[in-house]
Amino acid sequence: MRTYNKRIGFLMSSEYLKPTGGVGQFAKSLCNLMAAHNIKVDIITDKEPHDMGFAKSITPYVITPNLNKKNNLTYSEHQKIFSHGDSFCYERIANFRNAIIRAMSSNMYDALICNTYETVHLAATIGMSKYIQMIGYTHLESQIFKDTSNPFLEDVNEMMRVQLTHSSITVGTQSKFNQLQFNNAYELPIPLPEQELLEEHHKPREGVLFIGRYEPGKKPDVYVDLIRQTGLPARVITSDNGYEAFEKAFKKAGITDYKILSEVVGVEKVDFITSCRVAFNPSVVESYGIAFLEQLTQMPTVVFENMRWTNNFNGKYFYTCNKKNMATVVTDLYNKFDSASSWYAIGALEHTQQMHSTIFSKWNKCFSEFTPVYTGGNSAGILDHTTIKYKDYIDSLERTTVSLKDDLDSIYNNSGKFRKIYTDTDTYLTKDPSFEPSDEEASGLGLFEGL
Numbered sequence: 001m002r003t004y005n006k007r008i009g010f011l012m013s014s015e016y017l018k019p020t021g022g023v024g025q026f027a028k029s030l031c032n033l034m035a036a037h038n039i040k041v042d043i044i045t046d047k048e049p050h051d052m053g054f055a056k057s058i059t060p061y062v063i064t065p066n067l068n069k070k071n072n073l074t075y076s077e078h079q080k081i082f083s084h085g086d087s088f089c090y091e092r093i094a095n096f097r098n099a100i101i102r103a104m105s106s107n108m109y110d111a112l113i114c115n116t117y118e119t120v121h122l123a124a125t126i127g128m129s130k131y132i133q134m135i136g137y138t139h140l141e142s143q144i145f146k147d148t149s150n151p152f153l154e155d156v157n158e159m160m161r162v163q164l165t166h167s168s169i170t171v172g173t174q175s176k177f178n179q180l181q182f183n184n185a186y187e188l189p190i191p192l193p194e195q196e197l198l199e200e201h202h203k204p205r206e207g208v209l210f211i212g213r214y215e216p217g218k219k220p221d222v223y224v225d226l227i228r229q230t231g232l233p234a235r236v237i238t239s240d241n242g243y244e245a246f247e248k249a250f251k252k253a254g255i256t257d258y259k260i261l262s263e264v265v266g267v268e269k270v271d272f273i274t275s276c277r278v279a280f281n282p283s284v285v286e287s288y289g290i291a292f293l294e295q296l297t298q299m300p301t302v303v304f305e306n307m308r309w310t311n312n313f314n315g316k317y318f319y320t321c322n323k324k325n326m327a328t329v330v331t332d333l334y335n336k337f338d339s340a341s342s343w344y345a346i347g348a349l350e351h352t353q354q355m356h357s358t359i360f361s362k363w364n365k366c367f368s369e370f371t372p373v374y375t376g377g378n379s380a381g382i383l384d385h386t387t388i389k390y391k392d393y394i395d396s397l398e399r400t401t402v403s404l405k406d407d408l409d410s411i412y413n414n415s416g417k418f419r420k421i422y423t424d425t426d427t428y429l430t431k432d433p434s435f436e437p438s439d440e441e442a443s444g445l446g447l448f449e450g451l
Contacts, residue, residue, distance in 0.1 A: 001439055004040040004422040006367070009063075009103055009112045011096060011119040017049040017062070019265040020213060020239040022190075022290050023115060023139060028058050028265070029191040030113075037360055040422050044103050046095040046116075047072055057265060061425075065098035072098075085153040093118050100126070105402050106391045107427045108412070108420060111367060113172070115139050120163040127404055129168035131412035133370040136164050137188070138173040141287040141309070144181050149217070149285055172366060174288035175312035186366040189359045190290050194270050197297055198353050201274035202340045207235035207259070208330060209276035209295060214238060214245035217285035222323070224249045226280055227258075229327040232334060234258035235276045237269065237291075274298055278334045280326075288312050297352040299343055300333040302326070317348035374416030382411050382418075387430035 010030060016023035031041045044063045049055045055062050065072050073091035096119050103109070111133040114120045123134035142148045142157040143164060150157065164171050164182070171185035179187040192198060208227065212218040220242075227234045227250075234255060236246050243262040250258050261272055279295035280302050286292070286309035295301040296318045303310055305320035321329040337343045344350075376383075382393060390411075397407055418429040421437060428437055 001423055001437055003437065004038050006034075006039040006110045007107055007422045007427065008034065008039060008041045009044045009100070009109045010041050010115060011044050011100070011112060011123075012115045013092070014045045014047040014049045014064075016116075017043070017045060017055055018051040018239070019054045019263045019269075020237070020242070022288070024054065025193040025290055026115065026190050028054075029193040031058050032193075032195070033191045033360060033363075037364070040424065042103060042107065042109075044096070044099050044112075046092050046099060051263070054263070054265065063099055063103045065095045065102060082153075085156075086151045087153055087156045088118055088121070088159070092116075093122060097122055097126070101402060101404075104408055105394050106425075107422070108390055108415065108429075110372075111135055111370070113137055114169075117143060117160050117163070120160075120166075120169060124163065124166040124168040128408065128412065130373040131409075131415075132372075133367065134169050135172045135188075135366070136169040138164075138171070138178060138287055141285060144173065144178055144287060145308070170366065170370065177311040178288070186362070188363055188366060189355070190288065190293075191359050192294065192297070192352070192356060193290070194266070194273075194294070196267070196270040197273065197294055198349070198356060200340065200344055200349065201270075201298070203275060205275055205277040205299070205338075205340060207233035207276045207278075208334070209235045209237070209273065209279040209299070210281070211237045211273075211279070211291035211295065212242075212281075212283060214242035214249075217283060219282035219284060220246065220249070222282040222326075223280055224253055224255070226282075226326055226330060227255050228253045230331050230334075232278075232331070235272070236260045237264060237272065238262055274340070277337065278302065278330055280330060282326075283307075283309075285309075292318075293352065296348055298340075298349070300337050300346075302330055302333065314351060317346065317351060372412070372416070374413060376410070376414035376417070380410045380414045382414055382429065385429070387428065387432050387435050390427040390429060393429075 010027060012023055012027055018024045027043060034041045042063055043059055048064050048069050049062060072095050075089055075091050078089045078091055109132050112123055113135045114123050115137045117140060120136040138144050142150045142152060143160045171182050172188035173179050173185055174190055176187050179185045210223045214220045234250060238246060240262045243260050246260050273294060276299060278300050281292050281295060282304055289309055300319060302319045302321050305322055319329060319333060394402060402408060418431055421428040423437055
């Protein structure tokens with residue numbers, strides 16, 4: 001049986017638990033990074049994910065609010081009320097609250113990473129921040145900067161930023177540039193989701209690559225216009241919805257040489273990326289840009305000039321343009337870098353490799369600088385045991401719903417008197433220095449949604 005040194009809950013909206021988009025890619029890469037350093041990551045979400053295949057590629061289990069998904073709150077009323085200018089969805093917050101309690105009914109956690117802005121509110125107010133490190137991660141540009149273009153009401157954008165100033169929240173962000181926008185934050189970089197992109201790939205290359213959904217902030221129309229102007233082959237990685245939109249746009253523009261992949265991960269994604277010669281990323285709204293890092297690591301990549309988000313990256317390894325000269329810039333790079341070797345000689349791949357090698361140490365520094373508070377006496381029920389599986393103890397309380405104050409607070413407050421051992425499905429508390437769990441407990445499957 002594999003055991004782990006820590007257990008982390010990664011809070012993310014189910015709608016983003018898919019391969020296309022930065023959040024799903026972040027979830028995948030974070031789980032892989034932490035597992036490589038003996039830390040277990042549980043994904044905790046507000047609803048059952050739609051993309052089961054991708055979810056299973058990350059983890060065999062995803063913790064949702066209820067076993068019966070019909071008991072989860074819907075978001076239809078919220079969508080009607082905020083049809084123009086979005087706000088905090090309190091139904092989603094309630095679903096996340098129930099999912100967190102359900103997760104805590106089976107396992108103990110050293111940290112919760114809030115990758116959905118609505119979960120930052122929960123992390124700050126459930127009363128467990130003395131014991132669990134609550135990390136508010138800056139998924140949205142509007143959590144960092146005031147002057148952004150986004151679907152949220154102005155007051156909501158302000159509240160997103162105010163949440164991150166709460167004393168219970170540890171702020172984590174993707175880059176040194178983003179970190180400097182805060183008084184006290186940790187640089188917690190996103191690992192590359194596909195590790196094979198950290199290797200050299202020598203093969204014939206052709207086409208101009210675009211990675212992203214077909215939505216206004218990504219400027220797919222500008223990419224289509226670029227292809228029309230240059231006549232170069234189009235190569236696209238997008239979502240299922242984006243596939244149809246790009247195909248329609250290409251046909252309307254008279255473009256026939258194109259290849260589109262949707263919701264792709266793993267070897268197929270790596271092979272596709274490394275078969276392209278130049279990348280074009282005209283996006284105007286990013287909090288970071290993991291797709292951009294994937295692109296510039298493997299090929300010359302072009303972005304619009306004066307984009308704030310590109311300050312997250314080393315300017316030596318990408319190129320800028322504007323709408324007037326974009327066709328010339330891309331064509332010139334396409335002709336100049338006609339092989340993988342010619343791009344690798346620039347040093348972008350080596351730079352990404354070096355950066356990647358430091359990522360875990362930055363995360364580990366953040367974890368290590370949080371100290372849980374243990375002030376328990378000697379009367380808590382958990383202290384009657386020398387060794388016990390956490391879930392068995394919770395079940396022995398015979399609660400319909402566990403109480404944060406009466407149950408969880410008491411356990412966490414006294415957990416410093418035990419050695420904690422984490423497995424894929426369970427948490428063990430023991431005072432026995434020689435104890436090691438022997439095999440997986442079937443009861444561990446009771447809490448988790450089997451995918």
